[in-house]
Structures are given as structure tokens and as C-alpha cells.
Amino acid sequence: MTFAQRDDQAELRVGVFREAVGAVAAELRLVDVEDFIAYIHCRQFANVQDIVNSSIEPFFKPGTLSYGGAAHFELDWDRAPTIILDMEFRHRSVRVVFKLTLSAFQTDVTIEHFSVSRSSGGPDQDTARLIEAIADARTPIAGH
Template identity: 45%
Template sequence: MKKEKHLPGILERERLIGDAVKSVAAELRLVDLDILARFIYLEQHANIADLVASSCEMFFKENTLIYGSRADIELKWGEIPNIVLDLEFHHQGVQVFFALALRPLVAAVDVHAISFEGDGHTPAQNTARLIAALDDARIGNDNRLAAAGIAVEAQRHQ
């Protein structure tokens, strides 16, 4: 999806979210691909939600980062599998709906929507609110297996 250039701060916000969830992405990559593929193919959303919750529990406060009840997998002969999970972040009046794409060595986020409770905030103030909400929701340390960064889906489409 190509991001509209007139949306203030969307690329920066995707980068912030990507950096916040890189440890979760690394944990999800530890799940056996056969099991995850089966859950996605059979639409076993409760099982996927459990996997996401257990991958989040060391890095985010409970119920701040959750599975958004949609998953997709691309499996083709001779190609690298691509898993996409919709996730939701809810904390301190900030709601983010985004897709997390998992590949063997890289992950990417693609933000679908961000909403902020309250009126009269500038885009810069809302970005600061997102930073504060992500910082407050996080617990523990980053996963050492997590990549140094996470790709922002929009950057590849410009």
C-alpha cells in the first residue's frame, strides 16, 4: 500500500512502531512455521492470538499489543514464506492497527490506521503521544535475537 505523502508523520510513526515490536517479531519467528501455517490456513484465530500474546508478554504490558484476528501466509515453491499478522496496539488513548509481515530474516510493519483520543493535537504532539504510549507499554529488555531495526513497508513502495 502506498502511503499518501500528505499524511503528517506516518512514515516516522511506522518506524517507531516497527522498532517497538522488533522483539515480538523475533519471538514469533521462533514458532514452528508448520504450526503457524496450519493455524493460519485453518483460520484458528484463537491459537494465533495465544501465540501472539505469549510472544508479547515479555516485552509489552498485558493486552496493549494484541492479535487483530486476521492473518495471511504466502507459500510458494522455491520462495521464502511470508506471514502477515494484523496486530493492534492500545494504550493511553492511542490505538494503532497495523500488519506485521514476517520473513526469515526481516520483518516489516504497515500501519493501517492510528487514532488518538481527544481533540486539538498537532501531528507532532500526536507523534509524541505515540512515543510516550509505546514507552509506557513496554516492559523488560529487547530480545537479543531481534534485528537492529525493522523495515517500514511504506519505504519500499515509494
């Protein structure tokens, strides 16, 4: 496998994950950004966790998508604030550690670690396992 093929699989996984957490991101944007900034600035990560958990609950089965315990914000004079949340997805044999970046009109995902405990041997098959795990991890209402 070439680096280009590996990069294609990595980009595909990011796209799949961005799509999967889109509804969660939209739910998180209902929270005032000032609240996120205050909780993060004051290191009140339990409050952040409560917000994230309640935003995940309608869309994913318990224990499959979770807050990673850390967050930070970017706040500058010339642009809208950005909130970055450490997150983890764990279902079936798939584990993904990622950063969920929320800005006013955009959601971004940065995958920091991706693993399949029972790897099929190829990146494209592992991506297929990721897609299957996400589909199975969704709640029945979210997965319609």
C-alpha cells in the same frame, strides 16, 4: 501541513512501531513457520492468538498490544514464506491498527489506522504521543 510532511510523520510512525515490536517479531520467529501456516490454513486462529499472546507477554503490559484475530500467509515456490498478522496497540489515548509481516529476515509494519483520542492538534505531537505510549506500555524488563 504539506503532504510531504504528513508522509514523513507516517513513515516515522511506521519506523517507531517496527522498532517497538522488533522483540515480539523475533520471539514469533521462534515458532516453526509450518505451524503458523497450518493454523492459518485450518482457520485455527485461537492457536495463533495463543502464540502471539505468549510472544507479547514479556515485552508489553497486558492489554496494550494484541492480536487482531486475523492472519494470512504468502507461500510461493520462489521465495520464503511470509506470515501477516493483524495487530492492535491501544494505550493511553493512542490506538494503532496494523499488520505485522514476518519473513525469514525481515519485519515489516503497515499501519492501517492511527488515532489519538485527545489529539494535540498536530501530526508531530501525535507522533510524540505514540512514542510516549509505547514507552509506557513496555514491561519494566523490556523497557530497560
